[in-house]
Amino acid sequence: MDITSYMTELGKQARAAARLIATANSDTKNAALLAIARAIDSHRNDLLAANASDMENGRANGLDAALLDRLELNEARINAMIEGLKQVAELPDPTGVISDRQVRPSGIELAKMRVPLGVVGIIYESRPNVTVDAASLCLKSGNATILRGGSEAIHSNRAIAECISLGLAETGLPEAAVQVIETTDRAAVGELITMTEYVDVIVPRGGKSLIERISREARVPVIKHLDGICHVYIDDKANLDMAFNIALNAKTHRYGVCNAMETLLVAEAVAPDILPRLADAYRAKGVELRGCEKTRAIIDCLPASEEDWSTEYLAPILSIKVVANMDEAMDHIANYGSHHTEAIVTNDEARSSRFITEVDSSSVMINASTRFADGFEYGLGAEIGISTDKIHARGPVGLEGLTSQKWVVYGHGEIRQ
Amino acid sequence: MDITSYMTELGKQARAAARLIATANSDTKNAALLAIARAIDSHRNDLLAANASDMENGRANGLDAALLDRLELNEARINAMIEGLKQVAELPDPTGVISDRQVRPSGIELAKMRVPLGVVGIIYESRPNVTVDAASLCLKSGNATILRGGSEAIHSNRAIAECISLGLAETGLPEAAVQVIETTDRAAVGELITMTEYVDVIVPRGGKSLIERISREARVPVIKHLDGICHVYIDDKANLDMAFNIALNAKTHRYGVCNAMETLLVAEAVAPDILPRLADAYRAKGVELRGCEKTRAIIDCLPASEEDWSTEYLAPILSIKVVANMDEAMDHIANYGSHHTEAIVTNDEARSSRFITEVDSSSVMINASTRFADGFEYGLGAEIGISTDKIHARGPVGLEGLTSQKWVVYGHGEIRQ
Numbered sequence: 001m002d003i004t005s006y007m008t009e010l011g012k013q014a015r016a017a018a019r020l021i022a023t024a025n026s027d028t029k030n031a032a033l034l035a036i037a038r039a040i041d042s043h044r045n046d047l048l049a050a051n052a053s054d055m056e057n058g059r060a061n062g063l064d065a066a067l068l069d070r071l072e073l074n075e076a077r078i079n080a081m082i083e084g085l086k087q088v089a090e091l092p093d094p095t096g097v098i099s100d101r102q103v104r105p106s107g108i109e110l111a112k113m114r115v116p117l118g119v120v121g122i123i124y125e126s127r128p129n130v131t132v133d134a135a136s137l138c139l140k141s142g143n144a145t146i147l148r149g150g151s152e153a154i155h156s157n158r159a160i161a162e163c164i165s166l167g168l169a170e171t172g173l174p175e176a177a178v179q180v181i182e183t184t185d186r187a188a189v190g191e192l193i194t195m196t197e198y199v200d201v202i203v204p205r206g207g208k209s210l211i212e213r214i215s216r217e218a219r220v221p222v223i224k225h226l227d228g229i230c231h232v233y234i235d236d237k238a239n240l241d242m243a244f245n246i247a248l249n250a251k252t253h254r255y256g257v258c259n260a261m262e263t264l265l266v267a268e269a270v271a272p273d274i275l276p277r278l279a280d281a282y283r284a285k286g287v288e289l290r291g292c293e294k295t296r297a298i299i300d301c302l303p304a305s306e307e308d309w310s311t312e313y314l315a316p317i318l319s320i321k322v323v324a325n326m327d328e329a330m331d332h333i334a335n336y337g338s339h340h341t342e343a344i345v346t347n348d349e350a351r352s353s354r355f356i357t358e359v360d361s362s363s364v365m366i367n368a369s370t371r372f373a374d375g376f377e378y379g380l381g382a383e384i385g386i387s388t389d390k391i392h393a394r395g396p397v398g399l400e401g402l403t404s405q406k407w408v409v410y411g412h413g414e415i416r417q
Numbered sequence: 418m419d420i421t422s423y424m425t426e427l428g429k430q431a432r433a434a435a436r437l438i439a440t441a442n443s444d445t446k447n448a449a450l451l452a453i454a455r456a457i458d459s460h461r462n463d464l465l466a467a468n469a470s471d472m473e474n475g476r477a478n479g480l481d482a483a484l485l486d487r488l489e490l491n492e493a494r495i496n497a498m499i500e501g502l503k504q505v506a507e508l509p510d511p512t513g514v515i516s517d518r519q520v521r522p523s524g525i526e527l528a529k530m531r532v533p534l535g536v537v538g539i540i541y542e543s544r545p546n547v548t549v550d551a552a553s554l555c556l557k558s559g560n561a562t563i564l565r566g567g568s569e570a571i572h573s574n575r576a577i578a579e580c581i582s583l584g585l586a587e588t589g590l591p592e593a594a595v596q597v598i599e600t601t602d603r604a605a606v607g608e609l610i611t612m613t614e615y616v617d618v619i620v621p622r623g624g625k626s627l628i629e630r631i632s633r634e635a636r637v638p639v640i641k642h643l644d645g646i647c648h649v650y651i652d653d654k655a656n657l658d659m660a661f662n663i664a665l666n667a668k669t670h671r672y673g674v675c676n677a678m679e680t681l682l683v684a685e686a687v688a689p690d691i692l693p694r695l696a697d698a699y700r701a702k703g704v705e706l707r708g709c710e711k712t713r714a715i716i717d718c719l720p721a722s723e724e725d726w727s728t729e730y731l732a733p734i735l736s737i738k739v740v741a742n743m744d745e746a747m748d749h750i751a752n753y754g755s756h757h758t759e760a761i762v763t764n765d766e767a768r769s770s771r772f773i774t775e776v777d778s779s780s781v782m783i784n785a786s787t788r789f790a791d792g793f794e795y796g797l798g799a800e801i802g803i804s805t806d807k808i809h810a811r812g813p814v815g816l817e818g819l820t821s822q823k824w825v826v827y828g829h830g831e832i833r834q
Contacts, residue, residue, distance in 0.1 A: 019751060023775050096774065102796070108785050110795055117807045118777065200807045221638065221808050242830040249832035334436060343826075356825050357513065358440050360535065368525050368828025377833075378527055378824065379519070390534045390617045391638050392809040395824045407795065407812045408773050409760075411785025413659040415666035416794075 006183065007191035010146055011198025013176035014119045018144035021177045022116045026093040028171055029140055036167030037085040040132070043163050044078055050159035051128065058152050070126045071153055081132045081160075084382065088136040091381040094399045095142045098408065109410040114403050116142035118200035121192045122384075123148045123214060125206040128156035134203070135164055135178045137384050141402040144177045146199065148192060151184035158182065193218040203385055203397075208312075223397060225386045227312040228258030228340040230370045233329040233355070235346035236269035242367060243270075243345040247278055249369040250343065252285045256314045258386060259341050259363075259373040263309060263319045265329040268294065271322045275299050287316045294322035309336040326351050333359055339388055341365065341373040341395075362388060362395035423600065424608035427563055428615025430593035431536045435561035438594045439533045443510040445588055446557055453584030454502040457549070460580050461495055467576035468545065475569050487543045488570055498549045498577075501799065505553040508798040511816045512559045515825065526827040531820050533559035535617035538609045539801075540565045540631060542623040545573035551620070552581055552595045554801050558819040561594045563616065565609060568601035575599065610635040620802055620814075625729075640814060642803045644729040645675030645757040647787045650746040650772070652763035653686035659784060660687075660762040664695055666786040667760065669702045673731045675803060676758050676780075676790040680726060680736045682746040685711070688739045692716050704733045711739035726753040743768050750776055756805055758782065758790040758812075779805060779812035 001009075021029075040047065051073040058068055094114050101111040120143045122134040131147055138145035149157040161180035168175050181188050193202050193214055202222045204214045211224050232250050234243040250261035266275060271294065279299040282289055289301035290308050301320070308319040309332070323329045326344070333342055343365035344355040352366040363373040373395060375383025380398025387393045393401035418426075438446075457464065468490035475485055511531050518528040537560045539551040548564055555562035566574040578597035585592050598605050610619050610631055619639045621631045628641050649667050651660040667678035683692060688711065696716040699706055706718035707725050718737070725736040726749070740746045743761070750759055760782035761772040769783040780790040790812060792800025797815025804810050810818035 019775070019777070022777070104794060104796060106789065106794060108782075108789055108794075113773070115777070216636065219633065221806065223808070239830070245830060245832050253833050356530065358436070360436070360439070360532070361823065363824040363826060365525075365826035366828055367830055368826050369832045371833035372523065372525055372826060372828075372831065373824070377521060377523060377525075379521060389638065390821055391640070392821075394821055404807055404809075404811055406778065407780040407790070409780060409782035409785050409789060411760075411783055411789075413656070413662060413784055414789065415662050415786045416670045416788035 003183065003185055003187040004191055007188055007195060008198070010179050010181065011119070011195050014144040014146050014179060015198050017174040017176035018116070018118045020174050021139065021144055022095070022118070022142045024142065024173060028173065029093065029142070030089040032139060032167050032171040032173050033085045033089040033136055035170040036132070036136070036164050037082045039163035039166040040078060040082055040085075040160070043159070044075070047073055047078060047156065047159045047163075050155040054153055054155045061152070063152060067126055067152070071128070071156075073128055073156055077129060081129050084133055085136050088140050088382060091140060091399060093140065094403050107412060107414045111408045111410070112405040113408045115406050116403055118143060119198055120145045120402060121148070121199045121202045121220065122146070123189060123192070123202065123204045123206070123210070124150065125210065126150040126153050128153045128160060130205060131157050131160045131180065132164070133382065134384060137382055137399060138402060139177060141399045143402055146179050146181065146192060148181045148189055154184055189214070190217065193220055196220050205385055223385065223387050223392060223401070224389060225258065226388045227338045228260070228388075229262050229310060229312050229336065229338040230259055230341045231263050231265055231333050231337060232261045232343045232345065232370060233265040233326065234267060234270060234274060235326055235344060235348065235351060236267035237348040237351065238270065238345040239347060240270060240274050243274055244277055244281070246343065246345055246367070246369050248281050250371055251282065251287060251318050252316070253369070253371050255316050257371070259370050260314070261318070261370050262311065262313055263321065263336070265321050265323050265332060267326070268322050268324055271295070272298055275320070282318060285316070287318055289318055289320060291320040292322060295320045298322070312338070326355065330355065330358055333361075337361065340386070341370045343368060343370050362386070420600065420602055420604040421608055424605055424612060425615070427596050427598065428536070428612050431561040431563050431596060432615050434591040434593035435533070435535045437591050438556065438561055439512070439535070439559045441559065441590060445590065446510065446559070447506040449556060449584050449588040449590050450502045450506040450553055452587040453549070453553070453581050454499045456580035456583040457495060457499055457502075457577070460576070461492070464490055464495060464573065464576045464580075467572040471570055471572045478569070480569060484543055484569070488545070488573075490545055490573055494546060498546050501550055502553050505557050505799060508557060508816060510557065511820050524829060524831045528825045528827070529822040530825045532823050533820055535560060536615060537562045537819060538565070538616045538619045538637065539563070540606060540609070540619065540621045540623070540627070541567065542627065543567040543570050545570045545577060547622060548574050548577045548597065549581070550799065551801060554799055554816060555819060556594060558816045560819055563596050563598065563609060565598045565606055571601055606631070607634065610637055613637050622802055640802065640804050640809060640818070641806060642675065643805045644755045645677070646679050646727060646729050646753060646755040647676055647758045648680050648682055648750050648754060649678045649760045649762065649787060650682040650743065651684060651687060651691060652743055652761060652765065652768060653684035654765040654768065655687065655762040656764060657687060657691050660691055661694055661698070663760065663762055663784070663786050665698050667788055668699065668704060668735050669733075670786070670788050672733050674788070676787050677731070678735070678787050679728065679730055680738065680753070682738050682740050682749060684743070685739050685741055688712070689715055692737070699735060702733070704735055706735055706737060708737040709739060712737045715739070729755070743772065747772065747775055750778075754778065757803070758787045760785060760787050779803070
C-alpha cells in the first residue's frame with residue numbers, strides 16, 4: 001500500500017473511533033487507562049526486548065549518548081509509564097461539562113458544552129514514553145490519536161502500541177482510538193499534517209527544527225512550543241535575598257528545560273548589590289556568565305553579543321543585562337523574549353501589577369521562579385506540551401487544552417422573527 | 418517600496434501599537450469607538466464620494482448586481498456603521514479579567530488573565546462596512562488590526578480608514594492600531610498571512626474559495642468559516658406543528674446565510690404526516706425540493722444526487738432525506754455535515770440529550786431553528802465571524818474569541834524544590 005493510502009486509512013479509522021470515544025463515559029475511559037497500565041506491566045519483557053533492538057540499532061547507527069539515554073526503556077521508566085496512566089485515570093474528565101447557561105430574549109436557553117477536539121496527531125522524537133503519555137491524555141479527553149514517534153524508537157513504540165490496543169479492547173473501546181504509525185517513512189508525517197479531513201490538531205514535541213518544519217508544512221492547526229527564552233527581572237524595589245534565591249533557582253534548578261531562565265535583567269540601582277553575590281553562586285555551580293557592558297563593570301564575565309539576547313541556551317549559560325528600570329526590562333522582553341515565561345521580583349505592587357498586565361507571555365510571575373511554569377505545578381496533572389502560541393491554549397496544555405466548547409441551545413419551538 | 422518591505426513596515430507598526438492598545442483602559446477604547454463614529458458622521462460626504470468612484474469603477478469593470486449591492490454605501494449603511502460602533506462601545510471589555518484563582522501546594526497563587534491576541538489580520542471581500550465592524554471589535558478587545566478589503570472597495574476603505582485614524586488620534590491611541598492595506602496588489606495578502614512575527618491570527622471573511630486559498634497558504638493561525646451545511650432532524654417523537662415551524666423557518670427565513678438549513682432529515686414514521694404539509698409551504702415560498710427515494714415516494718420533487726448532501730446551496734433549494742431513526746440522522750450528519758449547526762425536533766429527552774452530546778457541530782440545538790446560531794442571538798453583541806474550526810473558538814466569534822488567557826502567578830519568593 002502506498003503511504004497516502006495507508007495514512008488515509010489510518011485517518012478514516014481515527015475519525016470513526018473519535019465519534020465513539022468522544023461519548024464514552026469517564027468510567028470506561030478510566031478502566032481502559034488502567035487496563036493499559038496492566039498490559040504494560042505484564043508485557044515488561046516484551047517492551048524491554050523491543051527497546052533492546054532499538055538501542056542496538058541506535059548504537060550501530062552512531063546515535064549520541066544523550067539520544068540513546070532518551071531512547072532507553074528500563075524498569076524504572078516502565079514503572080513511571082504505569083504510574084502516569086494511573087494518575088491520568090484519577091484526573092477529572094473535562095468533557096461533557098455544561099457551563100454559562102443563560103436564557104436569551106428569544107426564549108432559547110443557551111449554554112456551552114466542553115467537547116473533545118476529535119483526532120489529535122502527535123509527532124515526537126526518540127522518547128518512547130511519550131507514546132503512553134500522549135495516548136493517555138488524548139484518551140481521557142475523549143480524542144482519538146495518531147502517534148508518530150522517532151524512527152529510532154519504532155520497535156519500542158510498536159510494543160507499547162500493542163499494550164494500548166490490549167487495554168482498549170479489554171474495555172470495549174475501539175482500538176483505532178490510539179494508532180501508532182507503523183512505517184518509518186518520512187512521507188507519513190507529510191500526510192499526517194495535511195489531512196485536514198481526518199486530523200483536527202497536531203501537537204509536535206521535540207526540538208525547534210522539528211517544530212518549525214511542521215509548522216511550515218502543516219495544513220492542520222498546530223499547538224506548538226517553539227522556544228523558552230525566559231527572563232527574571234530584579235527590580236530596585238526587590239527583596240534582594242528573595243531575588244537571589246529566585247534568580248539562582250530559575251537558572252540552576254535544571255538547565256535543559258524550557259522554563260529555565262536564559263536572561264537575567266537587573267535594575268541599575270541594585271545591580272552593584274546583587275550581581276556579585278549571584279555571580280559567585282552561579283560560578284560555584286559552573287554557570288558561564290555573559291553580560292552587557294554595565295554588567296561587566298560590576299562583575300567579571302564574558303561580553304554578551306546581540307545574539308545572546310535571543311538565544312535559548314538550555315545549558316549552564318546565562319546572559320545578564322543591567323537596565324535602567326522596569327520599562328527598559330519590559331522593552332527588552334518584548335524585543336527578545338519568546339512569550340513563554342517571565343518573572344519580576346519586586347515589593348512594589350503598582351509595578352508588579354503593570355508587569356503581569358503588560359508582559360505578553362504565556363506565564364507571568366511575581367516573586368516566584370520561572371520553573372513553576374509546568375503542568376504538574378499548575379495542577380493540570382500532566383501536560384501534552386507547553387504552548388507558545390496565542391490562540392486556543394497558552395502555556396502548559398493539559399486535558400482541557402485537548403478540548404473545545406460547542407454551543408448548545410435548548411429551545412421550545414423558537415423560530416427567528 | 419516593494420510589497421515585502423511595505424508589509425513588514427505595517428507589521429512592525431502593528432506590533433508596536435498592539436503593546437499600547439493591549440493595556441489601554443476600557444474608557445479610552447470606548448471613547449475612541451465613539452470618536453470614530455463621530456468622524457464617520459461628519460465625513461459622510463467624503464465616504465459617499467469615495468464609494469461613488471468605487472461603484473463607477475465596479476460598473477466599468479462589469480461587476481454583477483449582487484457585488485455592486487455589497488459594495489454600495491448609502492446613508493442607511495453609514496448609519497448602521499455608526500450604530501455598530503456605539504453598540505461595541507457598550508459591550509463589556511473582556512480583557513484584564515482574572516479568573517480561576519487558586520493556591521497551589523507550592524504556595525504560589527495561580528490565576529488566569531484574559532488578554533488580547535495581539536495583531537489580527539482581517540481579509541474580506543467587497544463590503545466596506547466590514548472595515549468598521551472588524552476594526553471596532555479588534556479595538557475593543559485590545560488588538561491591533563491590519564485590514565485587507567477587496568480591491569474594488571479600495572477608495573471606500575481608505576476613506577473609512579481616515580475616519581478611524583481621526584478617532585484614534587483624538588483619543589491618544591496609536592493610529593497604527595488599525596491599519597488598512599493601501600495597495601491592491603495581491604502579493605500583500607501573501608505577506609500578511611505568512612508574517613508570523615507580526616501577525617497572531619488571520620480572520621478571512623468571504624466565499625469558500627477565498628477561505629480555502631488563505632487556509633492553504635497561511636503560516637499564521639486562521640480562524641475560519643468554511644461552509645454551513647446545516648441540518649434539521651425531525652424525530653418521530655416530535656411535536657409536528659413545532660417541527661413544521663422550525664423546518665420552515667430554518668430554510669426560508671433567509672436563504673444566503675450560513676446558518677440556514679440545507680438538508681432536512683425526517684424520521685420514516687412521521688414523514689408521511691409532515692412532508693406533504695412542509696412541501697406545500699416550501700413550494701408556496703418558491704423553494705426547490707430535492708429528495709431521496711423515500712421522500713419522492715411521499716411528495717413530488719426532484720431526485721437528490723449524492724452531491725446534494727454535501728452542498729451548501731445558500732439559495733431557495735432544499736435536500737430532503739427520510740431516515741429510519743435518529744442514529745441514521747446522526748450518521749448522515751457525521752458523513753455530510755460541515756460541523757456548523759444542527760437541530761433536532763423531538764419531545765424525547767433521552768434522544769435530545771444524545772443528539773446534543775454526540776453531534777459534533779459548533780452549535781447543536783433542541784427544538785429551535787438553526788437560524789439562532791448568530792452572535793447577536795447568542796448575546797455576543799457582534800461577531801467577527803462564525804468559526805467552523807475545532808480549536809480556539811467554535812461557532813459565532815465575538816470579543817472573547819479575539820482574546821486568550823495567560824497564566825498569572827503571584828508568589829512570595831517560592832522556588833522549585
